[in-house]
Amino acid sequence: MTIKDIARLAGVSVSTVSRVLNDHPDVSETAKEKVMQVVAEYNYIPNTNARELGKTSTDNIGVVVRGMSNPFYTDIITAIGRCIEDAGYTMVLQQIGAGDDEIMTAARMERDKRLLGLVFLGGKLDYTKEQMKNINVPYVCCTFSNEYGNLDDKDYSSVCIDDKQTAYEAVEKLFKLGHRKIAVLLSTIDDGSISQLRFSGYERALKDFGLEVDEDLIIEVNSYNIANAYQEMKKWLKKEHECTALFAISDNMAMGAMKALKEANKKVPDDMAVIAIDGIEASEYMNPELSTLCQPMEKIGKEAGKLLIDIIQENKTNKHIILKTSLRKGETLK
């Protein structure tokens, strides 16, 4: 069943069918009705590929999300989506798995969907100029920036929190509460990802407060996985450590850690205070409720969308927006 068949069955030309299907104004009511009826009768569905191929222009904006099914991103995506639709554009969402390359995915989308712009959600921090040659439309990095890459600031946009600073504030919070032996739970110290960024905030804070960075208090998980965080924490707890507080670089990892703490009979926050960064919904339902520095999800999405649309529409220049986090008090601090 192709557009030709529909045209024949409706007794009109393919262009008329195309016009009806695309809501063009210059079609008579009679023609429209006839076509619609045939379309309905035969359950005709136009072929997207052919459509996309034939088109000369679109109003598509792509969103590439790294990390399939990461509840962390849902609110951000929703906000971006609303922003894009409100401005009259269409959001083309693509979620990719841990193993996939977001740049190549985006590059392909850009060509296939004739994108006007792109937003990368949760990508890597080390994009290079070389890589980005594949992307020829404006793009904004959302929840991350190019900390470990070599892009020129003027060549891309970003919306994110200040990860180093936020980590610093988390540690500061613990310090002010009287903690002097503060452990850190992270993915990898120097993997060039958010983990490294947040760790460096931890390091700087300790130094500023006159504390030593104690290797025994660095718990490396080598993943952001909750189960792995639990296991590594469990392992770490087997040895005795002089330590009263834990800074987990993400809510998710904190959740794993808290289970390990519970099993080791360490009371939170009495035996061990815990603070994290992110503010995902699940951590709000922990017992005790996790104290964490929340990313302003909705605002991140909104700003990213707005920024990109500004650039697309008015040819504005790239910008780098840094948003503030807010402390969710929770019950893991003392």
Add this chain to the structure above:
Amino acid sequence: MTIKDIARLAGVSVSTVSRVLNDHPDVSETAKEKVMQVVAEYNYIPNTNARELGKTSTDNIGVVVRGMSNPFYTDIITAIGRCIEDAGYTMVLQQIGAGDDEIMTAARMERDKRLLGLVFLGGKLDYTKEQMKNINVPYVCCTFSNEYGNLDDKDYSSVCIDDKQTAYEAVEKLFKLGHRKIAVLLSTIDDGSISQLRFSGYERALKDFGLEVDEDLIIEVNSYNIANAYQEMKKWLKKEHECTALFAISDNMAMGAMKALKEANKKVPDDMAVIAIDGIEASEYMNPELSTLCQPMEKIGKEAGKLLIDIIQENKTNKHIILKTSLRKGETLK
């Protein structure tokens, strides 16, 4: 940059370029190298639409997942994916939001991607023959079946747990532990979804055990949302109810409920035992750890994949597989 440009730059014909790009065997090493080099030099990326349009056959199997970023499905998807790839097919994954129509999405995919088969993950329970006329390839429903629709069993396949029976077992477990006043936390009693199915298991169990179905013990949330479950539970707890146990139809809802219980100073499991169904990772990290009847995620995915491939390859008939759940002991039972 099109295939023509590459052909010209490499000094060969477009068909040779196409052959190289698609790993056809009948190309000389020299030609291959030349093409590859030009492709690399210009960062050429073939247009998917044109590709898909031109192709006469594919090895694509579609997977439509309802519920963006539902961590519940990740393991299932992984298992399906492995199954499909191992059999030499390609998985085409499409996640859709709550508002989208999975049948239309699938129908479009079927045509666009020339699918050989489809798996629906987490869809609705009321597909009709009329609707399914849009789907012309074999498909298997994963984690749900056609309980409230009118499909012929022989026209589709399914892999899921027995929701009624599982709910029955959950209640039975509570009953055997001595509970006689058992509340149920659900989405909507009769929304034609999993919630209704599980509720009917609850009802039947109560009847079998000689207990009354007490309207005061039915907590309707009208969504599967954790925050809403929390709120409704909170509301419900404001009134005094003679009740010692809660059956939540999903882990997620149980998590919301447990926070409400905690805030109402109801100790779990002493004041209120809790059991749920699903077995998602997060509920394992609750405190106390949620007792729940786990769906065999990986097995569900594996069976679904295997089933579909059997049908595609050997023209086998449709089948309906019912998998058993397993109790995760947890700490919310007493």
Add this chain to the structure above:
DNA sequence: CTGAAAGCGCTAACAA
């Protein structure tokens, strides 16, 4: 092993 050319199903000038 290679190239020419005919589609794939649609959109979009251009003419009528």
Add this chain to the structure above:
DNA sequence: TTGTTAGCGCTTTCAG
């Protein structure tokens, strides 16, 4: 308001 037709960028016969 409508129809004709030339692409869109690729794959795939079919010759050579």
